[in-house]
Structure formats: structure tokens, C-alpha cells
Amino acid sequence: MRETLRSRRGMVVAPHHLAAQAGRDVLREGGNAIEAMIAxxxxxxxxYPHMNSIGGDGFWLISRPGEAPRAIDACGPAVAQADSAFYAGHDTIPSRGPLAALTVAGTVGGWTRAQAISQEWGGRLPLSRLLADAAEHARHGIAVTRSQAALGAAKHDELVGVPGFAEHLFIDGRPPDVGTVLKQSRLADTLDQLARAGLDDFYRGALADAMAADLEAAGSPLRRRDLADFAAREVAPLAVALHDADVYNLPPPTQGLASLMILxxxxxxxxxxxxxxxHLHGLIxxxxxxxxxxxxxxxxxxxxxxxxxTWLTDTHLDTLAAQIDPAQALPWPQPDAPGDTVWLGCIDGDGCAVSFIQSIYWEFGSGVVSPSTGVLWQNRGISFSLDAKGRQALAPGRRPFHTLNPALARFADGRTMVYGTMGGEGQPQTQAAVFxxxxxFGEPIQQAISAPRWLLGRTWGENSTTLKLESRFSADLVEQLRAAGHDTEILADAFSDTMGHAGAVIHRPDGWFEGGADPRSDGIAAGA
Structure with missing residues (x-):
């Protein structure tokens, strides 16, 4: 069993060890938490190309001692041509391929806004340094992880014919095996171009020209103007006051509201x-x-x-809490949605903290890879409905609903905690379990992350809406849940990817840092 890690000069957590180490090295070179997070x-x-890409969206929650937390919404909207006429003949938006690539990728715009805040705080490391590790890994190759190999094989049939995918993320037309070296030379060139020309090049420069031309040629509705019109926004975070902590999260279109309401x-x-x-019944x-x-x-x-x-006021929370039966489960299911994402967290030696999440929605997103840039594009826009009266009806310029929601807590005793997870429907539930x-209940943070988890609904393409439990829960507890009316399903894996990849970093008032990474992932907590 992993133990909680501790350090004195800062800490970075990510679901892949090379990403955590990239941020840690920036901290060691004098960079702040935002600079480390960009790296x-x-x-x-x-x-982690099956989970993430610079062709996706991102959200930031940033704080430093003595100041109110700040949030960045880097969610790309539906493009100008993405309307009901463009999708005539379709009942739903296709989940893969060019028609699934219908929203602007916002994550690089989020890096831009975050870097501006970093410079307000005295950050001075050049962009070329922050992108150097990523470019190095892309050019010289990564060792394919177990999860990438498994998902590549599972999704082969629906991705192999998508424009650009096999040429960039398969080898000889086949999903790479575990440990195989996968090089992404076009993506390395793109990262080098961003380092030279600046992040704005993604939206208003040569990269924008290339990506827009590639996506239009593939059949996507995205055009050059859609990229040029985009900029990430700084927004006011939502907050809930608990009896010993204030917890912050992102406002809509994310499900940060749900995460705060649960707590x-x-x-x-x-x-x-x-x-x-x-404990379990109450959170469920x-x-x-x-x-x-x-x-x-x-x-x-x-x-x-x-x-x-208004849903976080004492009045509303008291009313809803009174509707929870301590002994009986509310009948379920309700509508749900899948998703694939990464969460990363960092706190530096000055107490500046970042809770950050980046996503391409489903595993491998739309599957469309721009051949001239190597950028894999998200399929977040498939969460829109083609029903004009639907809650999430498609409209040009409208931002899609996001399961993404990075979290940050400030405790009355002076601790600061950043935490989060990937996992679609499971994100608010895993956050609640870990928190x-x-x-x-005083569990060490690594134990809180490693302990068996549950998930109501679906994630990673799961179709069932049962209460899923990892196999490490006791038979007695499972029977109690079933007797209360919970429709339970025991997963075969003791540590299941279905439960997402969580992580957390805590800065204590005595100066020490504590962190934990999910044993379900390939990540670590890297102390500076």
C-alpha cells in the first residue's frame, strides 16, 4: 500500500509520473505553481494521449495566501457552423470523426490566461522552458501505458478510420502494445512552434491556419474564425462553507456545483x-x-x-438534506454522461496553489488528428442535443456541459488542499470520498485516495446506472447497502479504472506538504 508523501518545498501530483516530474522540476528551478502546472x-x-490533448478544454482554480481564489474557464464553444442545418439527417451528433469535432479547443487559451496571472505573481520562466519536457517526450517517444494500450485495442474499430488517428496514435495501423515507444513528431513540432511564437499562435497564428485547414478538409464545421474569436475567461469560483473549511469549485457549465452540494x-x-x-449511504x-x-x-x-x-445557501442545503432518508435509498437512475479527463494539482513553497483539469471528453476524443500539427481534437460537443427544445440544445457559440471540476479547500486551521479526479459522473463522487x-474522518491523504471507491451511474463508456463498488468492500457493508435499496454491482477489479484517477496536495501551516496519487493510475506525488 502506498504511503502519503511529504516534502518541504512544494509538490505536484499528476496521473502520469513524467507529467508530475515535469512540474516538480519547474518548482526546483524557481518556478511558481502556475508555471509548474503549465509544464x-x-x-x-x-x-497520456488516450486521456488528454492540447486539442481539449481545461479549467483552473488558483489561489495564494491572503487572497480570494481565482478561476479560469477555458471551455471552447460550439463553432459558428455547428447548427441543426449542418447536422441535418442526424438524430444525434456522431461521437467520433469530423462531425464530433465541433467545439473550439480551449485548453491552450487557459494556459495563456494562467501564465498572465503567474506573471502578476512574479513568474518569469520562459514558455520554452515550460514546454520543453512535453516536446522532448513527443519527439523521442513515450512508453505506452497499460491503460493506453487497453483503450487503443478496445476502441480500434471506431477510431482506425477517423482522419489522422491511425497515422499518429497507432503503429503500422494497429494499437501499440504496453511498453512500445510511440513518437509524436508532428506534435513535438507544434509544441516547439508554441514555444517560439507564443501560445496565441494556437488561435491566431500559423498553427491556427494549419489546424483550421486540416479540420475543414476532414469535414469538421470548425473554421479559422472560430479559433480567432476564442479567449479563456477568468470567472468567479463557487464556494460552500462547511463547519471547518471553505471549499471552492468551478461554476457552470461545469458540474462543480454538484461537487460542492454533495459536501x-x-x-x-x-x-x-x-x-x-x-458514510457511504450518506454520500450516495x-x-x-x-x-x-x-x-x-x-x-x-x-x-x-x-x-x-443560490443552491449553496444554508436554506437550500438544509431543505435538500432533510429529504435524505438515513436508512433508505432514493430510487434511481437519472440521466448520466461519460467522460475522460486528467486532474493535476500543485502547491509551491510560497503556498500558491493550483487545482487543474484538462479533458478531451471521451477516450481519444473525436479521434480526429490534424495531420500537419499532430493535435488530437476533443469531442466535448457531442454532449449537445439536436433537439431544439433540449436542455443542452446545440447552438453556435454555446458552451457544452462539462463534467470537469477541479476543487480547492481552505481549512480553518490554515491548511490548503487541492484535489480532484477524472471520471465523468464519478468526479463529484470521488472528490466527496477523498475529502x-x-x-x-482523519485518514491520511494517500489512504483516502487508495481506499475502495464507489460510483453511482456510469463513466468511461459504462452503460449501466447501478451503484458500482470495488471488490474490496466488505460483504456485510455491501449487504447493508442492498438492504437499503441500492442497486449494487461489484466490479471484478480491486483497483478499478472505472473509479477514476484521483490525487491531492495539502499545504500544512507548519510548512510541510503532503500528497497522494491514485494507484489506479500511472501517476505519482512528486515533492520538490
Whole structure:
């Protein structure tokens, strides 16, 4: 069993060890947490291509001592030509291929906005340094991980014919095996171009010209103007006040509201002991109440009629908490959605903290790879509906619903914690499991991450909406959950990828850092 790691000068957590090390090395060279996170984000987009790409979206939650946390929304909208007429003859937006590549990729714009904040804080490392590790890994090759090999094989038939995919992410037309060296030379050239020309080149320079031409030629509705019109936005984070901590997350179009509601509701249930029926049942039932609000309310804020912060007031949380039966499960399911993502976290020696998440939605996104740049494009836009009356109806300029939601907590005793996970529907649930185990019931952070987890609904393409449990839960607890009306499903794996890849970093008031990475991933907590 992994142990909680500790350090004195800062810490970075990522779901792949090379990405964590890229950020740690920036800290060692005097970079701040934001600079370290840009380095890690660029590296993870190379070394974990099944989960991530610079052709996806991202969200940032940033804080430093004595100041209010700041948030960056780097979610790309539906492009100008993505309307019902473009998709005439389709009942739904295709999940793979050029028609799935219908939103602007926002993540590089998020790096741009984050770097500007870093410079406000005195950050001075050049962009060429921050992107150097990523470019090196792309040019000289990565060792294919178990999860990449497994997902490449599982998705072969639906991806092999997508424009650009096999040429860039398969070898000789086949998914690479574990340990095989995969080189991404075009992507390395793109990272070098960004280092030379600046991040804005992705949207308004030579890279924008190349990507737009490639995507249009493939059949995507994206055009050069869509890229030129995009910029990431700084937004006010949402917050919930717990009895001993303030917890922050991203506002819509993310499901950060649901993550905060779960913690606010659970805080009101008076559960005194962790890992038993009351703990799991309480969080599962809080999840249901939060998801009912999320599914009814959360979309692009421009289409919302209610301020999401009203759901985090004491009045609303008290009302919803009173609806939770401590002994009986609320009938389920409700609609759900899959997703594939990475979460990374960093706190530097000055206490500056970053909780960051980047996504291409499904594994390998749309599958479309720009042949001249090596950029894999997301398929986040498939969460739109072609029903004009639908909650998430497709419209040019509209931002899609995001499962992404990085979290940050400030405790009354002076601790700061950044934490998060990938995993679609599972993200708020895993966040709640990790937070309550650590903050409520005193488990060391690595134990809180490694402990057996559950998931209500689906993720990673799972179609069932059961309550999924890892096999390490006791038979007695499983039977208690079933007796309360939970439709349980025991997964074969003791540490299942279905539960996502979580991580956390904590900065203690005595100056020490603590961190944990998920044994379900290929990641580490790297101390500086």
C-alpha cells in the first residue's frame, strides 16, 4: 500500500509520473505553481494521449495566501457552423470523426490566461522552458501505458478510420502494445512552434491556419474564425462553507456545483464514523440530490435563469438534506454522461496553489488528428442535443456541459488542499470520498485516495446506472447497502479504472506538504 508523501518545498501530483516530474522540476528551478502546472499540463497531453490533448478544454482554480481564489474557464464553444442545418439527417451528433469535432479547443487559451496571472505573481520562466519536457517526450517517444494500450485495442474499430488517428496514435495501423515507444513528431513540432511564437499562435497564428485547414478538409464545421474569436475567461469560483473549511469549485457549465452540494449536504447529516454504511449511504444520497439539481439547472450560464450559488445557501442545503432518508435509498437512475479527463494539482513553497483539469471528453476524443500539427481534437460537443427544445440544445457559440471540476479547500486551521479526479459522473463522487475520508474522518491523504471507491451511474463508456463498488468492500457493508435499496454491482477489479484517477496536495501551516496519487493510475506525488 502506498504511503502519503511529504516534502518541504512544494509538490505536484499528476496521473502520469513524467507529467508530475515535469512540474516538480519547474518548482526546483524557481518556478511558481502556475508555471509548474503549465509544464505538467503540456507533458500529460503527450504522455497520456488516450486521456488528454492540447486539442481539449481545461479549467483552473488558483489561489495564494491572503487572497480570494481565482478561476479560469477555458471551455471552447460550439463553432459558428455547428447548427441543426449542418447536422441535418442526424438524430444525434456522431461521437467520433469530423462531425464530433465541433467545439473550439480551449485548453491552450487557459494556459495563456494562467501564465498572465503567474506573471502578476512574479513568474518569469520562459514558455520554452515550460514546454520543453512535453516536446522532448513527443519527439523521442513515450512508453505506452497499460491503460493506453487497453483503450487503443478496445476502441480500434471506431477510431482506425477517423482522419489522422491511425497515422499518429497507432503503429503500422494497429494499437501499440504496453511498453512500445510511440513518437509524436508532428506534435513535438507544434509544441516547439508554441514555444517560439507564443501560445496565441494556437488561435491566431500559423498553427491556427494549419489546424483550421486540416479540420475543414476532414469535414469538421470548425473554421479559422472560430479559433480567432476564442479567449479563456477568468470567472468567479463557487464556494460552500462547511463547519471547518471553505471549499471552492468551478461554476457552470461545469458540474462543480454538484461537487460542492454533495459536501454541503453531507456536512448536515451528522455522520460520526467513516467507511461504514452511514458514510457511504450518506454520500450516495447526497449525490442523488445534487445530480437532480445539476441535471435540471446546469448548462451554459448564458442559458441559465438562476444564479447557481443560490443552491449553496444554508436554506437550500438544509431543505435538500432533510429529504435524505438515513436508512433508505432514493430510487434511481437519472440521466448520466461519460467522460475522460486528467486532474493535476500543485502547491509551491510560497503556498500558491493550483487545482487543474484538462479533458478531451471521451477516450481519444473525436479521434480526429490534424495531420500537419499532430493535435488530437476533443469531442466535448457531442454532449449537445439536436433537439431544439433540449436542455443542452446545440447552438453556435454555446458552451457544452462539462463534467470537469477541479476543487480547492481552505481549512480553518490554515491548511490548503487541492484535489480532484477524472471520471465523468464519478468526479463529484470521488472528490466527496477523498475529502470526507481525509477532512472528516482523519485518514491520511494517500489512504483516502487508495481506499475502495464507489460510483453511482456510469463513466468511461459504462452503460449501466447501478451503484458500482470495488471488490474490496466488505460483504456485510455491501449487504447493508442492498438492504437499503441500492442497486449494487461489484466490479471484478480491486483497483478499478472505472473509479477514476484521483490525487491531492495539502499545504500544512507548519510548512510541510503532503500528497497522494491514485494507484489506479500511472501517476505519482512528486515533492520538490
Amino acid at each position: 505538467s499540463a503540456a507533458a500529460i497531453a503527450v504522455v 454541503g449536504l453531507f456536512d448536515r447529516l451528522g455522520v460520526a464514523e467513516g467507511e461504514g454504511f452511514a 444520497e447526497a449525490t442523488k440530490q445534487a445530480f437532480l439539481v445539476r441535471d435540471r439547472e446546469v448548462t451554459d450560464p448564458a442559458w441559465m435563469t438562476r444564479d447557481p450559488s 470526507t475520508r481525509y477532512a472528516r
